[in-house]
Amino acid sequence: MSENQNQPLTTASGIPYYYHEDSQSVGARGPLLLQDFILHEKMAHFNRERIPERVVHAKGSGAFGTFTVTHDITRYTRAKIFNQVGKQTRVFTRFSTVGGEKGSADTERDPRGFAVKFYTEEGNWDLVGNNTPIFFIKDPKKFSDFIHTQKRDPYTNCKSTTMMFDFWSLNPESLHQIMFLFSDRGTPYGYRHMHGFGSHTFSFINDKNERHWVKFHFKSLQGIRNFTLEESVKMKGEDPDFAQRDLLQSIDNKAFPQWALKIQLMTEEQAKSYRYNPFDLTKTWSQKEFPLIDVGVMELNENPRNYFADVEQAAFAPAHVVDGVSYSPDKMLQGRILSYPDAHRYRLGANYEQLPVNRCPYAINNYERDGAMRIDGNGGSSPNYFPNSFDNIKPDPAYQQAPWELDSNVAAHFDRNGEGENDHYSQPGIFYREVLSAEDKQHLVHNFVSAMKGIDGPRKEDIINRQLCHFFRADIGLGMAIAQGLGVNLEQAMPQKHTPQSA
Template sequence: METNKKKLTTASGKPYVENENSMTAGPRGPILLQDFILHEKMAHFNRERIPERVVHAKGSGAYGTFTVTHDISKYTRAKIFNTIGKQTKLFLRFSTVGGEKGSADTERDPRGFAIKFYTEDGNWDLVGNNTPVFFIKDPKKFGDFIHTQKRDPYTNCKSATMVWDFWSLNPESLHQVTILMSDRGTPYGYRHMDGFGSHTFSFINAGNERFWVKFHFKTQQGIKNFTDAEAGEMRGKNPDFAQHDLLTAIDNGDFPKWTLKIQVMPEADAKTYHINPFDLTKVWPHADYPLIDVGVLELNENPDNYFAHVEQAAFAPAHVIDGVGYSPDKMLQGRILSYPDAHRYRLGGNYEQIPVNKCPYLVSNYQRDGQMTVNGNGGSSPNYFPNSFDDIEVDQSYKEPAWDFGSPVGDWYDRNAEGENDHYTQPGDLYRLMDAQQKKDLIANIVNSMSGIDGPKKDMIVNRQLCHWFRADINLGMAVAKGLELDLAETMKQMPQTV
């Protein structure tokens, strides 16, 4: 009698029966080499793990939609924004930054907030964090920074000494460190935090005018954070708390939402604005560039297979669309190169053919061959350009205006030169905006973390970092020094005279 049940088959489609018992020479004899199914199962099992991401290894993701609610056509010609009410499918991956794939997702760490919009002009990857700034502003320092967040090459343990040594030697990190050491460093899952494009990007409108832009995703669930103690407790109780929280909410129909808002700066303002608008360690004050409503992002579909969708998702700031472009933000420029390179290493040269990364609209180019080419490889069409045989044309309407920065190209500029070296005003302002309890939590988290500094350079590292806290706000510096049980009179002798 025929049934609709699926037959058990090999990957090549051959039905087989014995999936639990190996073929042997007698009931107790050795296994025969000809048991192909045994070899298939073991060989595939040995290859189930792909290299984990160097950063953002532990993550969660879901599909959803972006719906336009406000007209911003005067700033950008991007088709994703061209009609109020228009919906665009997307995939969003949240992550921790420094931990391995098996680490707890409630660690004190920034959170990745990476979105892939599937637009008719190609996939747009907006790859940011839950913070508007970052620890460094030059990509040459990125590998060094991440090494300090990973494991000590001698002990193979996390090291507060490495972390604070680097931060104390790089005062531009202070703004992000202040955020990280607040309760914003331990968000209550992924649904209750904001997201940011972080970098400065550009908009280009139908008149070929350029604007500088920053992206803000404001959670509609309300901000909610763990205290340091609560986060520590959750790491032991459920290291996958954020993953479970997101998955369960969507399964239950409680779809999380974020409101997309933007800050827009006219191109000419960048030349005279008192803050370098392309410095990733700085924010644009909202009083100067207010938030403008754009639309709503909703997550409403859990992937049916974690590996296929979340683990193989590949986001790159290089992937922009017409009407959205880059800026001279040095960190953004570095990520334009490094992210696609990381994906080619981890997933292969054809990673954009994987379904979660594949553009759902027409793709026409001359990229061919390589491992795992599964899209027909262009068939019999030419693999060179220009040619006399196909009908692919260059559409000049997508051309962008050139940049003009009025300075020579090809030199090395000190990232912290005069005019670029105020690392203290914004973190100090952030501290002064906090209420009493938030200040108390921040100080306790700083003291707890800095108490882990050890070794022969301990005093030097502690005092160097204390100088930064004092420069940001003298009360903050005094409170940290007191929490570390330092001799305040002796400490003040080593502090900068300007505080």
């Protein structure tokens, strides 16, 4: 049929029909007939158009593109994606706000999700992180409690500054991340002008089965650009979809955004003696001690033809690593290995990896069968069990994983703030003193003061003073500036049993 020829309107099962706008009824003004299945189909499908939105990262934008290897790192990893300088791999990248609902403004103060799906010849590799190298917590048992504070109060059904700072003030491990969040990095100018991080510690394994711990950094080649608090609030009202529109239009206009992928590496021996737990998600690795190593460039150059099909149904999981890339003892990573695929099976169904945006474009051989929305032929008449006498699918010993040498054989509930794990102030202090410019410091204080003025209720003073104690312990100048901005008596706010660092 030619493109200019009319094509018949059909049902979802391909049956042509005519009455798309008029329902069957008994007479012009009588009741409708149960037999009008077109009416049922249209209404039933409409009722199901909205799949459950993501509990976190609900509002997002995405695009396809390419990753190109620019530097040789084969001595560190045998992953085939990196096996040749100049090699290109197709990618899909999704950016998102973390705490906002699907209809929220994408200029809100919030971390930004930064997730990349690499379609490699050895399976899909999902590198799922944020625009910050750290996070609010370091044990996955705390995740649901934390996210509840970022959502809506169960009584008012409104966002609550009191809930947020109550939680943060009771969890000093959050300080490093909220310093990032309340700097202007918490309100990036769209998605093109921010860095991305794998955040967790992962591992590289080379062809000799040697392991290095690794952190991933995506550096924006557009340069960093952020909104101030006032600019972000203004844009929230003018265009709540600013970041989505900015990314879409830049690609439509062929101003393709790019990020340089760099890595930090740490040997297993270095990890044993590093002054911080290298697997603690609330900590960074010093770039002076573990300098960035160039790997390649990611370019986004193709907008999805349909937002729902690709961006909304995209499913990323830190569990999805390829040969030559592996996990680490990072407790938050270990928790996400379980929770992300579980969330996708709930939201999209057991066969979510068959959806085009999630499907591996290379060979898939397994014995998974059935389930809702099976769309790939379900294995046809081939066996659905292993071992069997009828096919030639065999486990390949070349993909055996290198064993881990564990430091302990004790299983227990270890205190996440125990000895050696309880320095929550050194790195936030370094971030304030050494990373932020004088203007950035002013904005950080202004942003904290503006937010904390929203704390209310009978425990207002307790929450504010607890949080101020954390600021003082990170840097006395920071604590004084925020306390003064809030009009708090400094003698009451100063910690009594801890000598703060000098500015």
